[in-house]
Amino acid sequence: MSHLFTIHPDNPNLRLIRQAAEMLRDGAVIVYPTDSGYALGCHLDDKDAVNRIRRIRGKDDKHLLTLVCRDLSELSTYAKVSNTHFRLMKNNTPGSFTFILEATKEVPRRLQHPKRSTVGVRIPDHPVALALLEELNEPLLSSTLILPEEHHPLTDIMEIREILEYQVDLFIEGGIVGINPTTVVDMTGATPKVLRTGAGDASAFASED
Numbered sequence: 001m002s003h004l005f006t007i008h009p010d011n012p013n014l015r016l017i018r019q020a021a022e023m024l025r026d027g028a029v030i031v032y033p034t035d036s037g038y039a040l041g042c043h044l045d046d047k048d049a050v051n052r053i054r055r056i057r058g059k060d061d062k063h064l065l066t067l068v069c070r071d072l073s074e075l076s077t078y079a080k081v082s083n084t085h086f087r088l089m090k091n092n093t094p095g096s097f098t099f100i101l102e103a104t105k106e107v108p109r110r111l112q113h114p115k116r117s118t119v120g121v122r123i124p125d126h127p128v129a130l131a132l133l134e135e136l137n138e139p140l141l142s143s144t145l146i147l148p149e150e151h152h153p154l155t156d157i158m159e160i161r162e163i164l165e166y167q168v169d170l171f172i173e174g175g176i177v178g179i180n181p182t183t184v185v186d187m188t189g190a191t192p193k194v195l196r197t198g199a200g201d202a203s204a205f206a207s208e209d
Helices: 014-025 047-057 072-078 083-090 127-136 157-164
Strands: 003-006 030-034 037-043 066-068 097-103 118-122 140-144 170-173 183-186 193-196
Touching: 003 014, 014 030, 014 037, 014 127, 014 170, 030 127, 030 157, 037 047, 047 140, 072 083, 072 118, 127 140, 157 170
Parallel strands: 003 170, 030 170, 066 118, 097 183
Antiparallel strands: 030 037, 037 140, 066 140, 097 118, 183 193
């Protein structure tokens, strides 16, 4: 049976945060709040949990999940960042951005783009998500909670639980979440390239032609 934790965003309950982190280490798939909507998350090294997330999303094994990090220091362990790009990212994180970066050797090949050796990474601007990442002490593998045949993420945690009761182990309600997806920025080249405009202000990464 699934669990539901209600965690106040201004003062996250550390006992519940610790329980959630322990469940992730034990193989749980969770629904948790971010600044760009609810997301599915699992432990970085758990292949079975990753496959469960893909089934919920209706995606095959070519669908890559995002590494969700607590800060830029952790992010730089898993992705290569130039000094120029680091400054740009520092000015815009935490925030509703997913950055496409060249993966380091710390990222398993199965989590990288097969042709480009890149990985999607983000630092969410939501207190509950950040508290969970701090307690976990490593990134989450994550995917926006958009169900098959849908175009937008669900925002009502009770509706989400009703639909996914037997597919997810833990649902975390954490106050207000965003309703728009992240802005996706490719940072692998000399100049950032905005691939998708979403909740994050893309103007900071616009090319100056």
